[in-house]
Amino acid sequence: MKTYKLGVVGLGEGRSIMSAAISSKRWELEMVCDINPSMCEQRAEEFGFNRWTTDYGTLLGNPDIDVIAIYTPDQLHLTHITQALEAGKHVICTKPLLTSLEGSNELLETVRKSGKRVFVGQSSRFFEPMIRQRADFEKGRHGDVQTVEAHYIADSRWFLDKPWSRQRGFSWMYNFMIHAVDLVRWYLPGVTEVTGFGNVSETSRSYGLDTWDSMRFLVRDDQGRIGQISGSYTLPALGSDVEPGIGCVIRGTKGSSRAEYSNLRYHTHFAGEGKVTQSFEEMHDYYFRFEGKSHHAGEYQNYIEYFAECLDTGAVPLPDVEEAVRTLALMAAMERSMKEGGKPVSVDAIVRENALA
């Protein structure tokens, strides 16, 4: 079994993939990078790992590294992915791939030319209850799916302390709500139309941010199935016992299911089985390795093992850049609908206007 060597850039949330690589039989952590030397020192001490640099060029120039994992601020992903591909590396990039559709055609072209794999770390797909829900969906246990409802609702005012959250390119939709958008698109990949509304609260405005922080959408796919996507980020939340931060509900002719983030529960009601709640609480320490529940080492562990298998077999790791760009196109349609007071917007129109391949 081949072992892949990993380089990591951005050591805030990059901490979680350091933990995942160190715990994996398939990966070897080769070198890490952060522009901030005290962050490098902090991680070196935490993991007893001393091969660090503050220069991304040094990381890219390391000939032993097979894959670069990118956890820098959202606005830097395009540059960092492009540079990694040009240096001949495969890439794992955290969500969001980009902060808008701008640059997506160029990126698709760079990926094609490079012949390398780019995997987008949509971590919610790799959380235990969501993995179980997907397996039930693939077995057809929901019957004919009629609706998919996903939300990401959390009091995320703490996030506004990060300087890059107040810089051009940050939005609650692309940084946070993308988890819920991706879950709906995972089940309804053929979404054609969207309508929705958004607010900007005084909280966002007081930080100088003019970005929607509460949003509600309905989407419809080419077969008439309905999706619902919700997000609120600056309002007091009810707490995960009452309302899990992220949830995905699938309702079909033979059954319904609800996967919940953070409290590790999965509820099902399938034909002939009655109502069942499964708890994966015993996996708490696998998923949540640091303080609190705001890090994602378990999900990253699951996705780097998956990515290694894809590299072994030549399979395309999903979501790849093409799929992530389709999600960005859906979000561009969502933004337009909000701007136009809830008017239904066609996703195909966005694809055509941006000449997306």
Ligand SMILES: NC(=O)c1ccc[n+]([C@@H]2O[C@H](COP(=O)([O-])OP(=O)(O)OC[C@H]3O[C@@H](n4cnc5c(N)ncnc54)[C@H](O)[C@@H]3O)[C@@H](O)[C@H]2O)c1
């Ligand atoms: N569920 C998830 O998958 C998940 C969760 C949290 C964050 N993220 C993503 O991870 C990324 C980082 O978020 P975060 O919360 O860790 O932010 P952060 O600000 O805590 O960390 C970003 C780090 O990148 C470093 N950095 C900035 N510019 C750099 C450069 N040019 N070269 C090298 N290092 C540089 C900073 O010094 C900082 O340590 C974001 O894209 C975010 O969306 C994903």
